[in-house]
Amino acid sequence: MKKLGVAVIGTGQWGKNHARVYKELPSTELIAVCDVNAERAKAMATQYGVKAYSDSTQMLKDKQIEAVNVCTWSTILAKEAKKALNAGKHVLVEKPMATTPQQAKKLVQTAQENGLYLTVGFLMRFIPGLQLIRQYVETKKIGELVCATAKRVSQWPERIGDVGVVKDTAIHDIDVMRFISKQDPVSVYAKMGSMRIKKFEDYAHIMLTYKNGESAFIESNWLTPYKTRMLTATGSEAIMRLDYITQDLWVEQKSENVQPRLPFQEPLKAELQHFVDCIVDKREPIITGQDGVKALEIATAAMQSSAKNRAIQLK
Numbered sequence: 001m002k003k004l005g006v007a008v009i010g011t012g013q014w015g016k017n018h019a020r021v022y023k024e025l026p027s028t029e030l031i032a033v034c035d036v037n038a039e040r041a042k043a044m045a046t047q048y049g050v051k052a053y054s055d056s057t058q059m060l061k062d063k064q065i066e067a068v069n070v071c072t073w074s075t076i077l078a079k080e081a082k083k084a085l086n087a088g089k090h091v092l093v094e095k096p097m098a099t100t101p102q103q104a105k106k107l108v109q110t111a112q113e114n115g116l117y118l119t120v121g122f123l124m125r126f127i128p129g130l131q132l133i134r135q136y137v138e139t140k141k142i143g144e145l146v147c148a149t150a151k152r153v154s155q156w157p158e159r160i161g162d163v164g165v166v167k168d169t170a171i172h173d174i175d176v177m178r179f180i181s182k183q184d185p186v187s188v189y190a191k192m193g194s195m196r197i198k199k200f201e202d203y204a205h206i207m208l209t210y211k212n213g214e215s216a217f218i219e220s221n222w223l224t225p226y227k228t229r230m231l232t233a234t235g236s237e238a239i240m241r242l243d244y245i246t247q248d249l250w251v252e253q254k255s256e257n258v259q260p261r262l263p264f265q266e267p268l269k270a271e272l273q274h275f276v277d278c279i280v281d282k283r284e285p286i287i288t289g290q291d292g293v294k295a296l297e298i299a300t301a302a303m304q305s306s307a308k309n310r311a312i313q314l315k
């Protein structure tokens with residue numbers, strides 16, 4: 001079977017995992033890696049026996065490369081994703097996909113015009129427990145979904161990135177809420193601030209409301225000495241709780257509490273395998289570019305809400 005030729009742009013903390021997984025998957029051939037830090041690119045290329053580039057324009061000329069994962073700093077993602085799409089490559093762009101929804105929409109348009117697949121790194125969707133929550137919500141096994149709460153807190157990251165906690169961290173939960181409820185919020189109200197540094201917000205409380213009265217609450221920060229990543233979905237008949245770190249899932253009903261045992265899977269491996277399968281089988285990835293646009297619109301509205309101290313209505 002022919003392997004799909006792939007490459008990674010941005011070989012930092014997260015990009016190195018993308019490269020490792022591509023090296024491990026039997027259906028992909030890692031052709032090259034690129035990083036503006038030439039030494040970093042070279043070190044990884046040597047480790048995997050692939051080509052190293054410090055300029056993606058050069059790398060993207062390689063016809064063997066059919067798909068590219070963009071794992072650069074958050075504010076550079078859109079620029080590199082656009083270059084890759086214009087070079088005719090399918091693209092998996094990391095979250096938050098772009099700096100503004102307008103930039104994200106442009107990526108969707110470029111992918112469409114070039115007949116290419118574009119997906120966004122909303123990793124949580126590849127955790128089996130979250131997939132089961134969505135299934136139970138959809139089939140009403142937990143009754144009507146009333147509300148959901150997400151908590152994603154940790155201490156200040158070792159490296160300060162180029163976006164705040166909303167676009168870096170809460171955006172995962174913004175996407176999760178869209179994923180499990182299969183609808184978009186009609187309004188967002190948020191409070192956020194910067195405690196440790198002034199450049200970006202490092203804590204945020206975000207409240208989303210839906211047209212039939214359901215609500216979702218997202219707490220994110222970089223101020224908590226321990227790391228917690230939890231989701232609770234409250235239905236009229238049962239509550240589901242997921243620990244993203246351990247992948248433990250609990251279903252609490254009136255009659256009994258159960259803990260479904262789902263096989264642990266490395267979400268990144270499942271995510272990249274899905275992306276590759278979609279390209280080979282010519283089908284749309286479960287996370288579309290439009291999902292990235294929507295999440296970014298909600299994140300941006302949350303930031304406006306906090307700045308203006310009022311709820312923002314979403315279209």
Ligand SMILES: NC(=O)c1ccc[n+]([C@@H]2O[C@H](COP(=O)([O-])OP(=O)(O)OC[C@H]3O[C@@H](n4cnc5c(N)ncnc54)[C@H](O)[C@@H]3O)[C@@H](O)[C@H]2O)c1
Pocket residue numbers: 009010011012013014015034035036037040054056071072073074076077080094095096121122123168
């Ligand atoms: N989906 C997830 O769960 C998840 C997890 C971690 C990080 N991420 C995302 O991955 C991205 C990278 O995060 P990180 O922690 O690896 O950051 P990082 O700072 O460790 O790495 C980013 C790398 O990109 C390189 N780079 C910057 N501009 C470039 C360009 N134009 N061309 C080539 N290389 C370039 C930098 O030199 C650096 O090596 C971020 O957007 C982050 O939001 C997603």
